[in-house]
Amino acid sequence: MRISEHPILSFRQNKEVHFTFDGKEVTGYEGDTIVSALHALGIWKLSESPVHRRPRGLFCAIGHCSSCLMRVNGVPNVRSCVTPIEEGMVVESQNPRGDLYDHV
Amino acid sequence: MITCDLLVIGGGPAGISAAVAAGKAGLKVLLLEERERLGGQLTKQTHRFFGSVAERAGTRGIAIIKDLETVVAQLENVEISLSTTALGIYEDGVSTALKSGKMIKIKPKAIVVATGAFEKFLPFENNDLPGVYGAGAVQTLMNIYGVLPARRILMIGSGNIGLIVSYQLVQAGAEVVGVIEASPKIGGYLVHASKIRRLGIPIYPSCTIKKAFGQDRVVGAELVRLDEKWKEIPGSQFTVDCDAICLAVGLNPLIDLLGQSGCQFKYIPELGGQVPIRDESMRTNVPHLYIAGDLSSIEEATAALLEGELAGLSAAKQIRPGQSLEARMEEVKTHLRALRSGPVGEKIRSGLSKLTGEALPTPSPRTNAIDELSRTGIASPANLAGVLPDEKRKKTRAYAVIECYQQIPCDPCVHNCPFGAIKPFSDINDLPIVDFDLCTGCGQCIGRCPGLAIFTVDETRDGDRAKITLPYEFLPKPVREETVDLLDRSGKCVGQGVVKSVLNTPKQDKTTIVTVEIHRNLVQDVRQIRVVQKS
Ligand SMILES: Cc1cc2nc3c(=O)[nH]c(=O)nc-3n(C[C@H](O)[C@H](O)[C@H](O)COP(=O)(O)OP(=O)(O)OC[C@H]3O[C@@H](n4cnc5c(N)ncnc54)[C@H](O)[C@@H]3O)c2cc1C
Numbered sequence: 193m194r195i196s197e198h199p200i201l202s203f204r205q206n207k208e209v210h211f212t213f214d215g216k217e218v219t220g221y222e223g224d225t226i227v228s229a230l231h232a233l234g235i236w237k238l239s240e241s242p243v244h245r246r247p248r249g250l251f252c253a254i255g256h257c258s259s260c261l262m263r264v265n266g267v268p269n270v271r272s273c274v275t276p277i278e279e280g281m282v283v284e285s286q287n288p289r290g291d292l293y294d295h296v
Numbered sequence: 297m298i299t300c301d302l303l304v305i306g307g308g309p310a311g312i313s314a315a316v317a318a319g320k321a322g323l324k325v326l327l328l329e330e331r332e333r334l335g336g337q338l339t340k341q342t343h344r345f346f347g348s349v350a351e352r353a354g355t356r357g358i359a360i361i362k363d364l365e366t367v368v369a370q371l372e373n374v375e376i377s378l379s380t381t382a383l384g385i386y387e388d389g390v391s392t393a394l395k396s397g398k399m400i401k402i403k404p405k406a407i408v409v410a411t412g413a414f415e416k417f418l419p420f421e422n423n424d425l426p427g428v429y430g431a432g433a434v435q436t437l438m439n440i441y442g443v444l445p446a447r448r449i450l451m452i453g454s455g456n457i458g459l460i461v462s463y464q465l466v467q468a469g470a471e472v473v474g475v476i477e478a479s480p481k482i483g484g485y486l487v488h489a490s491k492i493r494r495l496g497i498p499i500y501p502s503c504t505i506k507k508a509f510g511q512d513r514v515v516g517a518e519l520v521r522l523d524e525k526w527k528e529i530p531g532s533q534f535t536v537d538c539d540a541i542c543l544a545v546g547l548n549p550l551i552d553l554l555g556q557s558g559c560q561f562k563y564i565p566e567l568g569g570q571v572p573i574r575d576e577s578m579r580t581n582v583p584h585l586y587i588a589g590d591l592s593s594i595e596e597a598t599a600a601l602l603e604g605e606l607a608g609l610s611a612a613k614q615i616r617p618g619q620s621l622e623a624r625m626e627e628v629k630t631h632l633r634a635l636r637s638g639p640v641g642e643k644i645r646s647g648l649s650k651l652t653g654e655a656l657p658t659p660s661p662r663t664n665a666i667d668e669l670s671r672t673g674i675a676s677p678a679n680l681a682g683v684l685p686d687e688k689r690k691k692t693r694a695y696a697v698i699e700c701y702q703q704i705p706c707d708p709c710v711h712n713c714p715f716g717a718i719k720p721f722s723d724i725n726d727l728p729i730v731d732f733d734l735c736t737g738c739g740q741c742i743g744r745c746p747g748l749a750i751f752t753v754d755e756t757r758d759g760d761r762a763k764i765t766l767p768y769e770f771l772p773k774p775v776r777e778e779t780v781d782l783l784d785r786s787g788k789c790v791g792q793g794v795v796k797s798v799l800n801t802p803k804q805d806k807t808t809i810v811t812v813e814i815h816r817n818l819v820q821d822v823r824q825i826r827v828v829q830k831s
């Protein structure tokens with residue numbers, strides 16, 4: 193959910209950025225990270241844990257905990273909380289595990 | 297290989313302050329910041345900072361950082377490298393960093409590390425569900441990206457972070473279903489607790505979380521009461537509906553980088569866990585390696601700025617001896633000691649004494665005057681009685697009621713009274729005392745109090761009408777002659793009043809000052825207004 197009005201801050205509505213999440217076309221705004229764009233769309237589950245397949249979401253939002261790892265443009269284990277969205281970016285849940293060899 | 301005199305790692309208040317101090321002393325400084333902007337924690341803090349006016353308290357975190365950015369930008373010998381993550385500090389004095397996917401090597405003469413802190417986690421069933429966030433993550437999403445992660449949030453932890461983030465969540469339009477706290481007392485500053493209580497947010501002391509409910513994301517939580525020994529009270533479980541659980545259970549210094557450098561650590565829970573061993577000038581056991589800020593002990597921005605300056609000066613003194621920096625260094629140390637000298641500094645003082653091996657400082661004298669307030673966040677009648685003028689004075693002129701009952705290191709109020717009616721502090725931890733002979737009830741102090749704990753009351757007129765003036769930081773803003781709900785210290789609606797003035801010029805910096813005409817019987821009960829939403 194985007195904050196439309198705030199008593200202290202003002203959020204500029206930047207240019208739209210289009211990318212895909214698990215094959216679906218979605219839209220965020222310039223300045224968004226992957227996670228902020230997905231959260232604004234109500235998408236909280238980012239991936240699943242490798243062994244027990246438990247849902248994984250955002251925890252720290254500053255790139256320090258690895259809870260938000262996703263596959264971005266085919267590259268696994270990208271911290272989606274600190275990665276800005278780009279036009280045409282391909283973002284995928286990373287199931288079951290982000291091995292580098294499925295990239296190379 | 298890049299060379300410089302001083303490498304500063306981390307661009308929060310501590311790092312910037314170190315870079316500025318060293319830069320002013322003539323050093324060639326390189327400042328690395330992992331994020332795409334400077335400021336660290338400050339970039340997310342929309343509230344006015346408590347602390348020392350000399351270190352810009354009374355101003356919002358987001359404004360403090362703008363000032364600091366301007367100061368550092370003026371120093372030509374300080375280079376700032378954003379989106380640059382320091383990766384390692386090696387024994388030969390070389391540091392590495394990652395910038396735009398490339399590794400860079402830096403050989404400085406000295407290093408100040410000011411990487412800040414990282415949030416603690418909490419064990420409970422289903423704590424890995426999406427919707428369990430660190431408080432910092434919630435702040436990042438809402439205050440940097442303008443995205444509200446949830447509508448109904450449960451806050452775990454009543455330290456300053458839990459209290460302040462709860463307030464910020466309400467400002468952003470969310471509902472906070474409650475703040476729970478394992479200890480029998482509220483951990484953060486009580487002015488911040490009172491601020492959220494009057495919004496109607498309950499605080500549950502002696503309570504912890506047992507589990508989160510939900511499949512793909514949080515839909516609720518099970519809580520349980522604790523006894524005096526922090527043991528669960530059987531049968532006391534209760535559940536709450538919420539779509540997010542926000543953890544604000546403390547911070548650990550972010551020491552990873554130092555671990556590699558040969559720096560020694562000690563486990564001191566009072567300072568935040570494993571902390572680097574250092575001396576009073578912020579020097580570690582590794583030659584030419586200094587630290588500052590939350591990395592050295594979890595404290596406040598005022599302490600971070602001062603420690604940063606000290607670290608920068610220490611480095612300058614070592615690299616360029618012969619400059620007369622000692623006097624300022626001593627001044628900073630004295631300022632730091634004063635900051636930590638009050639009752640809320642006791643934990644830090646005892647932690648620091650473990651670090652330096654000094655004898656434990658004498659504990660501050662204890663009173664039970666604020667016992668009730670620290671359990672509930674609501675001032676007792678006795679607390680209030682102690683800050684009001686006598687009946688005769690009440691009738692002659694308007695007056696300020698400063699509901700600040702706990703000694704905390706914070707002084708903006710004293711510096712903002714045009715009549716000098718708030719007695720000067722001898723110590724930054726003093727409680728404000730109003731001289732009612734000088735106070736005119738002008739209300740200049742209201743918007744400057746970081747605790748939003750100042751109100752003015754005008755009961756000079758005959759009849760049953762009186763006026764209260766209070767700070768208001770929510771949307772929609774009230775307008776003149778509008779009827780608003782009047783809330784007491786627990787957020788309960790106790791009546792309605794009519795708005796008589798709304799002061800909202802740039803000088804107020806978004807803390808709107810609202811005067812409401814109310815029944816005279818309510819002047820000491822009403823502490824918040826609510827704009828009645830038109831359906
Ligand atoms: C909700 C909340 C409210 C607060 N309210 C107040 C208040 O009212 N008054 C007050 O005085 N204090 C307040 N504080 C505390 C204050 O914000 C901190 O004490 C202060 O920011 C610490 O400064 P710092 O520079 O040590 O760390 P930080 O501000 O955390 O900055 C550390 C910086 O280092 C960077 N970094 C980390 N690792 C690396 C690396 N490897 N390479 C490059 N850069 C790196 C980080 O990105 C960050 O920018 C509050 C804190 C919070 C969370």
Ligand code: FES
Nearest residue numbers: 252255257258273
């Ligand atoms: S949420 Fe912690 S690394 Fe992204």
